[in-house]
Amino acid sequence: MEARRVMSKQNDMQNVNEAVMRGKVLRAFAPASTGNVSLGFDLLGAALKPIDGTVLGDEVDLELASEFSLVVKGAFAHKLPADHDTNIVTRCYRHFIKVLGDKGIVLPAVKMTLHKHLPIGSGLGSSAASVVAALHGLNEFYAQVLGEVPFNQHQLLLIMGELEGQISGSVHYDNVAPCYLGGLTLMAEQADTLALQLPTFKHWYWVACYSGITVSTAAAREILPKQVSMPDTLKFGRQLAVFVDALYRQDEKLAVSMMTDVIAEPYRKSLLPYFDESRQFAMQNGALAFGISGSGPTVFAVCDNLEQAQKISLWLKENYIQNDTGFSHVCQLDEQGAVVKNANA
Incomplete structure (x- = not known):
């Protein structure tokens, strides 16, 4: 009986938070990054920011919706597959929802808009920027619905590496880690420490x-x-x-x-x-x-x-x-x- 009361209270709180979030749009930004930094093959990465204020990175907008959808805009949007089901942002959403769904957490759908500012195959962590913007954005968006972040920093970075690996062919963190954490990062890839900021x-x-x-x-x-x-x-x-x-x-x-x-x-x-x-x-x-x-x-x-x-x-x-x-x-x-x-x- 007590467990049902707690669940009911949590559901009521989520419904209130959903109502608050309606009409709001969160924008997640993830910067470009340089992997290796020459001397650190697969082990060093650095996030970059133009001093003139140019947006060098990808952005993802999130807002509540009756069902999931993805819109792709930006200078390099035409370089991405026309089928949005194959887009890495869609994959991020589905993976995020599945992991939480397996824990019994049911979440409302969102509309996501990817602003693709980074060129594909550029060496600037283009796929990593899309992955990080999408997953960080989802984590922060649903934190406002649930009242707490679904995943901590370490858990989210693990997911980022997994999803980015679907694009690059193998899991490595030298783009997603600096893109997510910022600065210059060294990959540790240990059970409880994936990357260190230097x-x-x-x-x-x-x-x-x-x-x-x-x-x-x-x-x-x-x-x-x-x-x-x-x-x-x-x-x-x-x-x-x-x-x-x-x-x-x-x-x-x-x-x-x-x-x-x-x-x-x-x-x-x-x-x-x-x-x-x-x-x-x-x-x-x-x-x-x-x-x-x-x-x-x-x-x-x-x-x-x-x-x-x-x-x-x-x-x-x-x-x-x-x-x-x-x-x-x-x-x-x-x-x-x-x-x-x-x-x-």
């Missing part, structure tokens, strides 16, 4: 230039050797360990000296027209480091001077970009990660 150099500028061509994650992985030599393995481990230590001690010179890629870049750069020339210009004009963002074709340059960053960004815009869908932005790290706001305001 100290950063706040004065660094990150130039991110997307050339406009597409490089699929699957193709970029296929080009890599199946085995890595012992010397390269030792160098990779040493670089990552020293880099993390240098971040904690704020030894900028030592950290920069570790930022070279011995695992992927030697092979993947063949997929990126004008990569070597771009690296040469950047390094000759003040860049601290230069590399491939994720699996490419986006490249990034790290600078400690805004004027140098702007000069490199302009040169890349004029020389590295291949078509009119490309872009180049001077960024800093997005320390917030995914955020939700009231779109009605």
Whole structure:
């Protein structure tokens, strides 16, 4: 009898909260990210935010509805499948609802609108941004219906990795973790700790230039050797360990000296027209480091001077970009990660 009273009270509260939420639209934003950060193949990732206020990331709007639906808008909406049932945002919704349904929690449907600002196959964590915006948005939206978040941060990150893996072909967190948590993250992938947020150099500028061509994650992985030599393995481990230590001690010179890629870049750069020339210009004009963002074709340059960053960004815009869908932005790290706001305001 007491259990039925508690359930009835919870249902009454949910009905009240649903009434409050009607007509409200929540907007979730998830920033672009760069995986690997050159030296940390599959183990490092960083969230990026243009300093000029450009929206570099995906947004998802959520509002109560009689049944689920998805609308897709944005500059790169036409690059997604026409069948919304296959869209990763739809998959996120269905997975989210199923997991809660298996626990006996029945939720009202929502209308979701994906604003697809990030190009597909760009090396900027495009699929991760859609996944994070969708799942973080759902978690915060239904928190206002239920009175508490359905999933804690760790649980939600696990789900994000699983869903993003459906797109990239394998579960890895070097895009979803920084996209969700913000800043620079190191993947731990332990039972109770999936990712760790690292100290950063706040004065660094990150130039991110997307050339406009597409490089699929699957193709970029296929080009890599199946085995890595012992010397390269030792160098990779040493670089990552020293880099993390240098971040904690704020030894900028030592950290920069570790930022070279011995695992992927030697092979993947063949997929990126004008990569070597771009690296040469950047390094000759003040860049601290230069590399491939994720699996490419986006490249990034790290600078400690805004004027140098702007000069490199302009040169890349004029020389590295291949078509009119490309872009180049001077960024800093997005320390917030995914955020939700009231779109009605």
